Amino acid sequence: MPPTTIFDIPTPSLILDRAKLVRNIQRMADAARSKNVALRPHLKTAKSIDVARLAMEGQAGGVAVSTLKEAEYFASHGIMDIQYAVCILPDQLERVASIQQQGADLTLITDSVAVTRAICERGKELGANFLVQAELDCGEGRSGVFPDSKELIEIARLAHEASHARFAGVMTHAGHSYQCRSIAEIEKVAEVERSTAVRAAERIRDHGIPCATVSIGSTPTALHARSLDGVTEVRPGVYMFGDMFQAQINSCGVDDLAVSVITEVCSHHASLDRLLINAGALALSKDRSTENMPNDVGFGLVTDARGQLLKHKMKVARVYQEHGQVPLVEGVSYEELPVGTRLRVYPNHVCMTAAMYNHYHLVDSDKGDGCEVIATWPRVNGW
Amino acid sequence: MPPTTIFDIPTPSLILDRAKLVRNIQRMADAARSKNVALRPHLKTAKSIDVARLAMEGQAGGVAVSTLKEAEYFASHGIMDIQYAVCILPDQLERVASIQQQGADLTLITDSVAVTRAICERGKELGANFLVQAELDCGEGRSGVFPDSKELIEIARLAHEASHARFAGVMTHAGHSYQCRSIAEIEKVAEVERSTAVRAAERIRDHGIPCATVSIGSTPTALHARSLDGVTEVRPGVYMFGDMFQAQINSCGVDDLAVSVITEVCSHHASLDRLLINAGALALSKDRSTENMPNDVGFGLVTDARGQLLKHKMKVARVYQEHGQVPLVEGVSYEELPVGTRLRVYPNHVCMTAAMYNHYHLVDSDKGDGCEVIATWPRVNGW
Structure with a gap:
């Protein structure tokens, strides 16, 4: 297999x-x-x-x-x-x-x-x-x-x-x-x-x-x-782990962020310049700690599935319980990101985001193309 | 027993x-x-x-x-x-x-x-x-x-x-x-x-x-x-369930809210007029949907352990990962709320708060003093 x-x-x-x-x-x-x-x-x-x-x-x-x-x-x-x-x-x-x-x-x-x-x-x-x-x-x-x-x-x-x-x-x-x-x-x-x-x-x-x-x-x-x-x-x-907030207070760089959420484009709105991903308030948390930072990424920075920055910076501007709304930016079209496209979101505050999951899917960006899931590691949430 | x-x-x-x-x-x-x-x-x-x-x-x-x-x-x-x-x-x-x-x-x-x-x-x-x-x-x-x-x-x-x-x-x-x-x-x-x-x-x-x-x-x-x-x-x-947000958009009254978080006073700050409870961002979520409402309750409305309004309205003004900060209001002193005092918090957005827990502790406010835990009901979180 x-x-x-x-x-x-x-x-x-x-x-x-x-x-x-x-x-x-x-x-x-x-x-x-x-x-x-x-x-x-x-x-x-x-x-x-x-x-x-x-x-x-x-x-x-x-x-x-x-x-x-x-x-x-x-x-x-x-x-x-x-x-x-x-x-x-x-x-x-x-x-x-x-x-x-x-x-x-x-x-x-x-x-x-x-x-x-x-x-x-x-x-x-x-x-x-x-x-x-x-x-x-x-x-x-x-x-x-x-x-x-x-x-x-x-x-x-x-x-x-x-x-x-x-x-x-x-x-x-x-x-x-x-x-x-x-x-x-x-x-x-x-x-x-x-x-x-x-x-x-x-x-x-x-x-x-x-x-x-x-x-x-x-x-x-x-x-x-x-x-x-x-x-x-x-x-x-x-x-x-680092996160988008820590990257702005000199704890790490954006390239150091070890935790992200993998998501998919799940809807293109018929007439508005935005798309939906299936990562919303529950998948990302409602943390807005980059709100007043130089690099406000809304509810998270959107990258391609491999974690590489897109040619134009996209972010999750709004969250619903199960949806994140990502405004299209100039130079990007729906054709480039059809429904089913996998993306990653780097969260504002990783403590909050990680708490929504029972386990990590482990990858290693130093090995091959970095896409293989090499292990599943459990987390202990709750009190 | x-x-x-x-x-x-x-x-x-x-x-x-x-x-x-x-x-x-x-x-x-x-x-x-x-x-x-x-x-x-x-x-x-x-x-x-x-x-x-x-x-x-x-x-x-x-x-x-x-x-x-x-x-x-x-x-x-x-x-x-x-x-x-x-x-x-x-x-x-x-x-x-x-x-x-x-x-x-x-x-x-x-x-x-x-x-x-x-x-x-x-x-x-x-x-x-x-x-x-x-x-x-x-x-x-x-x-x-x-x-x-x-x-x-x-x-x-x-x-x-x-x-x-x-x-x-x-x-x-x-x-x-x-x-x-x-x-x-x-x-x-x-x-x-x-x-x-x-x-x-x-x-x-x-x-x-x-x-x-x-x-x-x-x-x-x-x-x-x-x-x-x-x-x-x-x-x-x-x-x-209802929540503090729904209670302000005519979906229910505050008395109808069926879900709350039970918490304890865990610290009185040495010199500042505020106390800490052991329910913070993970226990309540970071939802701030009452932010621009007539009754802004911060991260949640604080009541006594039985869910009865306190004589003065108190709210969770700030959250840390595991702590909520509750400013003292005029007319309330630390002596009334010693460390270990149980309180309840009614959340802004119950979908977000409930998602942090794997089960409900069921009580019935129509039976006796409403404090008995009559069942534990599991929840199915995640995707």
Whole structure:
């Protein structure tokens, strides 16, 4: 039987290019190594053990996750050092204890003294030993305590002194690096991220409490920080794939994007200069993060089936539940793109788009014509 | 063991209120009956056999779907009359033939003469008998041929005369009814939808071709059309659940919304007047369809865990991948909503939000305190 190609699989489907994935992973590994920090890949974007294995190659072995379902899944695949990088809730602790009973060290984060107390108490009740990190706000204003707050010391002390918990360090996330439009701006945010985490760790140590881990991370800051002195690890995630938004904030180039959606032209409107593809709001997500960027691609950049730019730039201007509307641009006619033509769409925000699919169709643009589907890799969605 | 309640299940989870669902279904069934048309529930929103069974009660037995995966799923549950209401692609015909071999009549739609030709040819090659409807544009400008076009007659004739296809009628969808802001406006769009479909059917019949089905449908037009003379069926979908957008275009009231997301307060920011819930972009979707509406609820309206409005209106103002940011409003303090407090979020666009979950947790607000989870109903996502 001939090999399955991207021209055979149902549309819409999610395509992952192994060659680009590996290069993206290598670039971040080099960046972390050059700054003398461990790389803890954040698997919130990939949600795949196969991607995790590539991202962990040559690294210390720790990962970060964004859901307990991911934690359960990666623990079941033998990953033993997992940071659950979303503030823990007391009613999740039983599930955490179960994951630990599988043998995984699952580190929890919190910015709440009350939750830390609950962790210490439930640890005792459940016979568990919970690992607690304090989350810091380094300027994003999303979650986290401030490095100079009394709450920080209180969280550290409670966890440190508890019989069934341990204080494992501090972590912060400069999500506001996504607002930066130049590398110089990212460097500034990265330095605040670094100094916030280091300052917090020093204060904790000054109180006689060990603070082993000093964890920071976003793809832009992990790549572009000038110094990570005092930091022990970075936790970027989206770098593995990249997307149209990341390509505009200096995280990668459009040529580096490893994930796209394969789709087909499904209708030419009788009289209007636009065509429909069978990838809409569900296949692409409603993310519009390129809306105010220099290269606004609507709901995604349209390329040919192989992922090569078309001679004229086309984009998904509007989405319906199952349809994407692509305006024809000057110099392109319906005859060039008949119904059934396969196209690819590079999404704005790959975390959102990938979440609509249960698996990746793996291709490798370095092998042959790059169209063969060489594997199918599952994803773990949901909570 | 005590019954499982909405206070026990993991967050975020999708809640479906059976009492409201049944009332919404009843309202649409009454509307269809009063206009002497069959109701063909569109299952693109619900994607659930359990919901389908309720929606089909007392109806003719036909449904509409938005993906072939839904078609396969509902056929496997014994539904025999399925309209795949998205323009069919030639490379999907083998899958269509397989579904038909399971015994289901799967009606296809197209607005393309070339695709109709492919359907007739592939029907012969596959030994199938494809049912073809012509899709009409009644003003939305998305897909469909115009009722006075020569393409319409060509599609009908090709399917009618083919050895392995049958022409099954015309269908149209007034998706632009979502732009209407008054019932009077909806009535006008509904009348154009009706007259477009009826005009197309008459032209086809004038050419000596039978046109059995005259199908229209959107929730607003199906509810508010003043007359559906000449129409044989309506295909609304979102009416079963409703959402914050539909509640503002006269499809339902906020009290009718049957689907919500249960979530928990997971962080109070140290110094800012906002809290975080553990329902973000993945749990709610990035749909912003209430953005320009009188009642803009951000990414969703926040209520208490039972679905009752809070004394002050709160909304999800911003979403991150796993967090929603809810600004505190005057008169509410953190003490009233400590970390771990369960809340519900009523989404803007329920089709998008529900698609992030693999199942519904069923409650019934007419029974007891409405908090017991009486069943778990699976959904069929993907393509």
